[in-house]
Amino acid sequence: MTTKYTEDHEYIRVDGAHGIVGITNYAQDQLGDIVFVELPSIGQKLKKGDEAAVVESVKAASEIYSPASGTVTEVNMALAAEPGLINTSPDADGWIFKLKLDRAAELDALMDDAAYAKHTA
Amino acid sequence: MAEPQTEDLKTVVLNDEHVKLGGRMVPFSGYSLPVQYPTGIIAEHKWTREHAGLFDVSHMGPSFLLLDQKSGDAQKDHETIAALVEPLVCGDIKGLKPGQIRYTLLLNEAGGALDDLMLARPADPAWAGTLYVIVNAGTKQGDWSRIAAAAGGQAKLNRADNCGLLALQGPEAVAIADRLVPGVQDLGFMTYGSFSWGGTQLVISRSGYTGEDGVEILVEPEYATQLWNALLADPRVKPIGLGARDSLRLEAGLPLYGHDLDETVSPTEAGLNFAISKRRREAADFPGAPRILKEFAGDLGRVRVGLFVEGAPAREGAEILDASGAAIGRVTSGGFAPSLNRAIALGFVPAASSSPGTKLQVSVRGRLQPAEVTPLPFVPHRYVRKATP
Numbered sequence: 050m051t052t053k054y055t056e057d058h059e060y061i062r063v064d065g066a067h068g069i070v071g072i073t074n075y076a077q078d079q080l081g082d083i084v085f086v087e088l089p090s091i092g093q094k095l096k097k098g099d100e101a102a103v104v105e106s107v108k109a110a111s112e113i114y115s116p117a118s119g120t121v122t123e124v125n126m127a128l129a130a131e132p133g134l135i136n137t138s139p140d141a142d143g144w145i146f147k148l149k150l151d152r153a154a155e156l157d158a159l160m161d162d163a164a165y166a167k168h169t170a
Numbered sequence: 171m172a173e174p175q176t177e178d179l180k181t182v183v184l185n186d187e188h189v190k191l192g193g194r195m196v197p198f199s200g201y202s203l204p205v206q207y208p209t210g211i212i213a214e215h216k217w218t219r220e221h222a223g224l225f226d227v228s229h230m231g232p233s234f235l236l237l238d239q240k241s242g243d244a245q246k247d248h249e250t251i252a253a254l255v256e257p258l259v260c261g262d263i264k265g266l267k268p269g270q271i272r273y274t275l276l277l278n279e280a281g282g283a284l285d286d287l288m289l290a291r292p293a294d295p296a297w298a299g300t301l302y303v304i305v306n307a308g309t310k311q312g313d314w315s316r317i318a319a320a321a322g323g324q325a326k327l328n329r330a331d332n333c334g335l336l337a338l339q340g341p342e343a344v345a346i347a348d349r350l351v352p353g354v355q356d357l358g359f360m361t362y363g364s365f366s367w368g369g370t371q372l373v374i375s376r377s378g379y380t381g382e383d384g385v386e387i388l389v390e391p392e393y394a395t396q397l398w399n400a401l402l403a404d405p406r407v408k409p410i411g412l413g414a415r416d417s418l419r420l421e422a423g424l425p426l427y428g429h430d431l432d433e434t435v436s437p438t439e440a441g442l443n444f445a446i447s448k449r450r451r452e453a454a455d456f457p458g459a460p461r462i463l464k465e466f467a468g469d470l471g472r473v474r475v476g477l478f479v480e481g482a483p484a485r486e487g488a489e490i491l492d493a494s495g496a497a498i499g500r501v502t503s504g505g506f507a508p509s510l511n512r513a514i515a516l517g518f519v520p521a522a523s524s525s526p527g528t529k530l531q532v533s534v535r536g537r538l539q540p541a542e543v544t545p546l547p548f549v550p551h552r553y554v555r556k557a558t559p
Binding site for chain 1: 205206210211212213215413414416417481482483485505506508513535
């Protein structure tokens with residue numbers, strides 16, 4: 050399993066043809082307390098860079114863009130009741146949606162751990 | 171995420187303290203100010219409702235208007251200075267009792283709000299002929315020019331925005347301030363006085379904009395850090411940023427200038443009839459009186475209302491629609507209410523759609539969400555009003 054990152058601070062944890070998407074710890078810290086999450090629909094087809102979800106902090110709404118093209122297979126319903134999971138556990142319980150990837154090769158353009166660490170340094 | 175522009179931003183006298191406390195500095199009204207500290211907006215908001223929150227509001231516009239030639243008769247001197255500013259506002263300034271603060275509005279000739287502000291009469295007769303004037307940060311230059319012009323050659327406007335202006339708000343705020351500066355708890359809500367503290371004079375008002383009891387303290391710049399830290403030394407006090415300041419005032423249903431109030435909005439439309447003093451109404455002698463008195467009598471196009479919003483927060487600019495889907499207004503402030511754990515908003519709708527319980531809708535990112543007109547404030551005010559001695 051590998052994790053890749055976008056410049057907009059989404060991550061995608063990839064296992065074969067499937068990926069789990071969320072926002073990074075850096076992003077949740079910048080946004081502050083998350084109070085609402087708008088999730089994509091299951092079966093929704095996304096192209097890389099499409100708006101997939103919206104997270105709302107007390108102050109503002111921020112769009113979450115899909116790190117890759119694919120079909121939404123699952124969304125994290127726990128966020129409806131507890132949007133703060135994105136703050137407390139951005140890379141585990143605070144995941145946002147799962148994606149069946151169209152082309153795994155598309156991920157090569159994203160940053161790996163080391164590049165993302167540099168990006169946020 | 172766009173990086174904020176930091177050039178040309180002014181800093182407040184407590185800037186270093188905010189940075190030391192881990193405040194996240196953002197541009198606001200031309201100043202660099204903390205939007206939050208490390209604990210975050212929700213924790214800061216709740217702390218203020220339960221204990222005491224310390225806010226740096228030094229970017230605002232405290233000032234003093236001083237009569238040039240005093241007669242020596244305190245009442246007469248007050249009436250003279252009041253008469254200079256009354257033509258600009260809808261409040262009864264002449265009728266202020268010594269030590270009393272009044273919330274009022276600076277109006278244009280069309281009855282629209284140029285700003286909302288506090289005007290106060292000193293308690294000490296030695297200071298008669300002075301008004302303590304506190305205006306908003308974003309409008310202060312214009313407000314001060316207007317007030318100075320109205321004062322003509324008869325009074326001088328002294329800005330005090332080089333000073334520190336601290337607000338301590340919450341149910342424990344007054345007891346904490348009183349321990350530091352004995353006598354503060356004897357002030358009733360919306361009164362103020364001058365107090366000695368550690369070799370300086372503090373101007374302390376029992377007032378605020380969170381819906382909670384509390385004080386606002388004007389302090390000489392040289393003493394601001396010392397006062398800030400003396401207040402923070404009390405374990406019941408935590409520093410609070412702009413984010414929670416906004417969510418607290420929104421829950422309290424209080425309008426924010428530049429959002430819920432602007433040059434087109436009259437005090438009556440904004441639900442601020444209490445700020446149009448009876449004497450002024452009877453005399454019809456304030457800017458925009460024909461329009462405002464007509465509205466006051468019930469002939470009103472639009473009204474500011476509170477909305478409970480289902481689902482995602484409806485932010486400023488979101489369209490408000492009636493139950494049938496017709497667009498009827500816009501949200502002017504909206505967000506998440508930490509004390510209520512739901513989305514709330516302020517906005518303007520036609521009077522016919524303004525009764526509490528009216529079912530409306532808001533458009534958020536192109537989707538309609540249910541909303542319901544709700545009485546203001548969303549969270550009850552807890553001011554401590556004492557009988558004036």
